[in-house]
Every structure is written in structure tokens, then in C-alpha cells.
Amino acid sequence: MKSKYKVLKTALTKLGNTIELISPSLFTLHSSLIIGVFHGDEPQGKFLIEEYLKKSAATNLLFIPCLNPDGMQLGQRTNANGVDLNRNFPTKNWGKNLGDNATCDDENTDYYGGKTAASEIETQFLIDTINEFKPKSILTLHSPYKVVNYDGPAKEIAEKISKIINYPVEASIGYPTPGSFGTYAGIERQIPTITLELDETCPVEDLIKPVHEIFDMLCK
Numbered sequence: 001m002k003s004k005y006k007v008l009k010t011a012l013t014k015l016g017n018t019i020e021l022i023s024p025s026l027f028t029l030h031s032s033l034i035i036g037v038f039h040g041d042e043p044q045g046k047f048l049i050e051e052y053l054k055k056s057a058a059t060n061l062l063f064i065p066c067l068n069p070d071g072m073q074l075g076q077r078t079n080a081n082g083v084d085l086n087r088n089f090p091t092k093n094w095g096k097n098l099g100d101n102a103t104c105d106d107e108n109t110d111y112y113g114g115k116t117a118a119s120e121i122e123t124q125f126l127i128d129t130i131n132e133f134k135p136k137s138i139l140t141l142h143s144p145y146k147v148v149n150y151d152g153p154a155k156e157i158a159e160k161i162s163k164i165i166n167y168p169v170e171a172s173i174g175y176p177t178p179g180s181f182g183t184y185a186g187i188e189r190q191i192p193t194i195t196l197e198l199d200e201t202c203p204v205e206d207l208i209k210p211v212h213e214i215f216d217m218l219c220k
């Protein structure tokens, strides 16, 4: 049975899917914002958040279980416009072609940053959410690199997460990511921002325990 939760905000995507911001409780003061399925071909976050919501009603966390439902429906990294949401944020370096995995000016790659910064409904939804609810920290769930990446003042949180899930902490993913969410929220707005790259070879059921322990830690 599903626990009660409130839908705080919604947006309709190009393909007619709904993005939801939800909170499992009646708390009005929120702690962390946790986001699943930034990339449509990394579906683990949605499952892990939904499992958490089934059992945890008393938490002040905010969740976007699936930021990119169109990409998930299409089985692709990008959204329905072929834009990598993690290159579409209005950062100082948006749209700069900085080499491998950062070819965000090329719409034929999986890293296309969009026609303009924040051109996408999904990007705008997340920006509005942050402005409206001012989360103390942010966790995004990705795969497959098995690493705790962080941007902004999040080293301490990253180390706690690393201890729980036993992945190494890295301040940078190792290649340039112009227009990334971590740059937008973490570096340019100084909100502690964690990009947790889950192990895609691990059955998602086995990720429930460590990931839910991380969620519990973040609501303190």
C-alpha cells in the first residue's frame, strides 16, 4: 500500500507525461531534494524513490521520482527533443564545446545542450522547484559509474554517502560538463549537490538498502 504524500508541483512534458514534485509528509520545512531519472536510460532512481515512499511517511525530503519521463518512455538518455538535460542548465559555460562528452552544440550527440540554455520543460521545472522550495542539499541519482560526485560545498555529505554505499568520492566526474546541473546548483548557487552514480550491474533490489540509508541520512 502506498503511503500518503502530497504532490507539490507538476509539469506536462512534450509527450504528455507528468513530472511530479512530491513530499511524503505534511512538513512544510524541507531538507534535501532527491531527483531520479535525469537521464531516461538510467531508470534506477524512480524505483528506489517509489520504494522509499511506500514505507517512509515521516520525512521532510522532497522528491522528483522521474525528471525525464519522455526519455524513459523512449529508452534514451535525452528528452523527447534530443536534449541532454544535464547540459541544458543556464550556467556560465552553457553551450561551450569542451571536447568529449561535452559536445553540447551538436544535436546529433547524446550530450546536446539545447537551442538555448534552460530551453526544456524539465530543466525549467527543476529551476522553479529550487527557487520555490530552496532545498538545503540536492541528490541526483544516475548510473553507471559507481562514484559519489559532488559540486559546491558538499564534500562532507559526499563522504558520508561514500561510507554508506562504498563508492569513492570524486569532486569532478573527469570530463567537462558545460550546462550541467551540478555546475548550476552546486558551483554557481552554492547548494550542496551530489551526483550519485549507481552501479548498473547491481540488481536494483540490492541498491534499496544503501540508497534508502542515504535518504534517511539526508533528512536529518
Ligand SMILES: [Zn+2]
Pocket: 038, 039, 042, 142, 143
Ligand atoms: Zn546520468
